[in-house]
Amino acid sequence: MGLLDGIIGGAIGVEIATLINGYIEKRGGLQNVVADFEKGGYGDKVKSWIGTGPNMPITAEQVQQTLGSDRMKELGNKFGIPMDKVAAQLAEYLPKAIDKVTPEGKLPTDKS
Numbered sequence: 467m468g469l470l471d472g473i474i475g476g477a478i479g480v481e482i483a484t485l486i487n488g489y490i491e492k493r494g495g496l497q498n499v500v501a502d503f504e505k506g507g508y509g510d511k512v513k514s515w516i517g518t519g520p521n522m523p524i525t526a527e528q529v530q531q532t533l534g535s536d537r538m539k540e541l542g543n544k545f546g547i548p549m550d551k552v553a554a555q556l557a558e559y560l561p562k563a564i565d566k567v568t569p570e571g572k573l574p575t576d577k578s
Contacts, residue, residue, distance in 0.1 A: 482555050485545050486563050489533075489556065492541075496564065496573050506532035515564040518571045524561060526553035 493499050503512040506528070514522040530538055530553040542549045567574060 515561040516568045521561040526557040529557045
């Protein structure tokens with residue numbers, strides 16, 4: 467069972483929850499996902515997802531830029547989703563997922 471299964475699985479659908487869980491698990495946890503976006507220049511956006519205020523949006527292009535083509539292809543192949551759809555789904559649902567698992571404005575310390 468992934469980190470977000472019980473939290474968002476029913477709200478966004480199995481395919482998307484599986485994709486998001488797979489990405490987070492492949493990166494070794496939320497801390498590494500956050501670090502990826504901070505290194506990509508989107509620290510303000512990701513901090514808004516963790517914080518208690520409104521979530522700043524991110525585009526599919528920004529997600530693809532942050533993850534890189536190889537990682538996007540790998541996720542698409544693993545989950546049987548076209549690369550452009552991977553980026554679009556992560557852009558739409560990753561902020562919501564991170565927001566849901568950080569209700570107090572802090573990353574969980576447990577990676578499970």
